[in-house]
Amino acid sequence: MENEANESLFTIFNPTQNDPRVAGVTTNGVANTNIVWHGGKLLALAESNAPFELDPISLESKGSWNFDDKLQGPMTAHPKIDPETGEMLFFGYNARGIISEKMSFHVADKEGNLTRSEFFDAPYAAMVHDFIATKDHVIFPIMPLTGSMDRAMRGAPVYAWEPDKGSYIGIMPRSGTAENIRWFKGDPAYVFHFMNAHTDGDAVICDVCEYDEAPFFPHADGSKPNPLKSRAKLKRWTFDLSGTTDDYIVEILDDSISEFPRLDDRFAGLKYRHGYFACNTLSDPVGRGYNALAHNRSQYRRNKAL
Secondary structure (H helix, E strand, O other): OHHHHOOOOOOOOOHHHOOHHHOOOOOOOOOOOEEEEEOOEEEEEOOOOOOEEEOOOOOOEEEEOOOOOOOOOOOOOOOEEOOOOOOEEEEEEOOOOOOOOEEEEEEEOOOOOEEEEEEEEOOOOEOOOOOEEOOOEEEEEEOOEEEOHHHHHOOOOOEEEOHHHOEEEEEEEOOOOHHHOEEEEEOOOEEEEEEEEEEEOOEEEEEEEEEOOOOOOOEOOOOOOOOOOOOOEEEEEEEEOOOOOOOOEEEEEEEEEOEEEEEOHHHOOOOOOEEEEEEOOOOOOOOOOOOEEEEEEOOOOEEEEO
């Protein structure tokens, strides 16, 4: 429809701002964020919709895939595949419609069959781009890039930065249910992507690319984000599950600007030593993207730009 009109007609996050010519048209989403191969299916992903299946040989579109009508709501673009069981773990936000606190958690076995679905309420409606899992736990970050239908109806940005809400990190035992989620509270920050996490006794340890405030999105009052705070650094979160408080420890692993972290997937959710991320070696990197790759040796907390 956009090709025929020779212009944009749809918006990604706020359907109220769609062109009137496409009012009521349901789409399968843009499916432009990630690709995953699992259970014999090639799936293109975007967090606002169910996966979109492609033919793995011809790359022809096969259409929306909802796990034989078992999947309700959207699916994250960053699922995690357990290297030991082959299971695919994933979640969705706005799980019961546009802008809501309702979230979902799902598990598909190694053959691609949806075997588990959990639904729960987050502390507030937020954009949750990524999550992370260990062999024993699932970690859900609720951070104050909030969603607001009221803003949307006023023509304001659907998603905006509201630091007064703080950060909430939910940790759920993989052997438990959504009712067992324990919420930890921290300072306002934002994470688009996780490096890895693992469980060590009563501690859950997560390595993340953390921003002081979410980039690209305005503050709730309409002001622009602070570019000096919109630079992620590789940090480590440590949660003490045996403790009686709801706080957690945050420490900087590297001073470099960091994003798009990766590791050897055979160690996903387990203890690991080597990680990689995009970085910037310029003295004034604000607004200049990334110009190098960094290798972080987790045990020694040193990196080397390549």
